[in-house]
Amino acid sequence: MSHILIIGAGGVSQAATVKCAMNSQVFTKITLASRTKSKCDKIAKFIKDKVGVDIDTAAIDADDTAAVVELIKNIKADLLLNVALPYQDLTLMDACSQTKIPYIDTANYEHPDTAKFEYKLQWAKDGDFKSANTMALLGSGFDPGVTNVYCAYAKQYLFDEIEYIDILDCNAGDHGYAFATNFNPEINLREVSAKGRYYKDGKWIETEPMEIGFSWDYPKIGPKDSYLLYHEELESLVKNIPTLKQIRFFMTFGQSYLTHMKCLENVGMLRIDEVEHNGVKIVPIQFLKTLLPDPASLGARTKGKTNIGCVITGIKDNKPRKVYIYNVCDHQECYQETGVGAVSYTTGVPAMIGSMMVAKGIWSAKGVFNMEEFDAKPFMDELNKQGLPWEIIEMAPNETRLIKEI
Numbered sequence: 001m002s003h004i005l006i007i008g009a010g011g012v013s014q015a016a017t018v019k020c021a022m023n024s025q026v027f028t029k030i031t032l033a034s035r036t037k038s039k040c041d042k043i044a045k046f047i048k049d050k051v052g053v054d055i056d057t058a059a060i061d062a063d064d065t066a067a068v069v070e071l072i073k074n075i076k077a078d079l080l081l082n083v084a085l086p087y088q089d090l091t092l093m094d095a096c097s098q099t100k101i102p103y104i105d106t107a108n109y110e111h112p113d114t115a116k117f118e119y120k121l122q123w124a125k126d127g128d129f130k131s132a133n134t135m136a137l138l139g140s141g142f143d144p145g146v147t148n149v150y151c152a153y154a155k156q157y158l159f160d161e162i163e164y165i166d167i168l169d170c171n172a173g174d175h176g177y178a179f180a181t182n183f184n185p186e187i188n189l190r191e192v193s194a195k196g197r198y199y200k201d202g203k204w205i206e207t208e209p210m211e212i213g214f215s216w217d218y219p220k221i222g223p224k225d226s227y228l229l230y231h232e233e234l235e236s237l238v239k240n241i242p243t244l245k246q247i248r249f250f251m252t253f254g255q256s257y258l259t260h261m262k263c264l265e266n267v268g269m270l271r272i273d274e275v276e277h278n279g280v281k282i283v284p285i286q287f288l289k290t291l292l293p294d295p296a297s298l299g300a301r302t303k304g305k306t307n308i309g310c311v312i313t314g315i316k317d318n319k320p321r322k323v324y325i326y327n328v329c330d331h332q333e334c335y336q337e338t339g340v341g342a343v344s345y346t347t348g349v350p351a352m353i354g355s356m357m358v359a360k361g362i363w364s365a366k367g368v369f370n371m372e373e374f375d376a377k378p379f380m381d382e383l384n385k386q387g388l389p390w391e392i393i394e395m396a397p398n399e400t401r402l403i404k405e406i
């Protein structure tokens, strides 16, 4: 019996809110609140038509902690799911610790003026959540999120010791545009145009953007060019799997995407500082967001599949072991079910499952936590029931699906 307050009304929110409504025995009441209330109402109508469940909607400025506190108290919410933007993580965490309700998000805090994410400021709120006798669950999307749970499952059930992890994120969907980003363009382009980083033998190694890449043979998709990026789950996994010798993250990009991004970067359109244009101050990357297709609109036209997974190498019973755990999602099937494509779906479904783990008390603790700090099994079981089934390939220790370096 939980009343969930969901903040944000983009593509990820739509998937998460639809899935909460499909689990109305757990989420007995749903309030969807965001900056633009009409977007919440549109999602509410979709849910009423498709699932037959009524949800409440509200307008909220998630940057205003006091306003969120008031909303939580007025509607008597039991937990808060943040699927707005990473900029709102800290204010929403404060609103939750002040009202003593659990907080769940899908993305690491970023300051709007600095294209950099790290857990420091969110982990620093551990004491606030402990004092409030409640918890914050960080990064309950796919990556971070399910990828952390795959690693936790491997650590808890498949290996005695984990040594190497490669996280591989492939979106082979085709939306037919020359250039579009598959989630919030500002957040996406800040992440992709930043320097790469990975962890090896106790040290973080920085790379130029897209410096390391290879063609990888993704199960049920085939070979795709994949490039090393820094990604937020690396920070917490290095902390929580201390036997790790190396962990890296790769994402697929087509040549058209990379060429457009380089060109936009070269002309200054990815700048995150203010520039003056005809007497008006604008931030180029925010103006670019206005020009690009709304990621939520890509679902209807995107065809193809995603494959996100982890290749994990380590020791079991004194012998080397290597497994590949992954999920494959079809954009059109996601769209038929929730009205959004696979990128929003693969984030929104785990956001609902993380909220379910907390609402049912299956994951219960006091303080601030990452996904891999809990028993992975109940989450893995829900993935199979809620539309994100996973598969495991047992690989020979020296086997690889790497086709060629690029």
Ligand SMILES: NC(=O)c1ccc[n+]([C@@H]2O[C@H](COP(=O)([O-])OP(=O)(O)OC[C@H]3O[C@@H](n4cnc5c(N)ncnc54)[C@H](OP(=O)(O)O)[C@@H]3O)[C@@H](O)[C@H]2O)c1
Binding pocket: 007, 008, 009, 010, 011, 012, 013, 033, 034, 035, 036, 039, 060, 061, 062, 063, 083, 084, 085, 086, 088, 106, 107, 139, 140, 141, 142, 143, 144, 145, 182, 183, 184, 187, 295, 296, 343, 346, 347
């Ligand atoms: N872990 C993962 O696997 C993963 C993958 C993809 C995305 N994500 C994360 O998921 C989140 C949502 O992504 P998305 O693609 O759905 O983004 P989106 O389409 O841009 O939606 C964001 C929503 O948040 C609302 N919002 C922004 N600032 C707000 C504020 N101050 N107060 C209230 N509402 C506010 C926006 O309102 P308006 O409609 O008024 O603009 C919009 O409805 C992001 O944090 C993203 O980084 C995680």
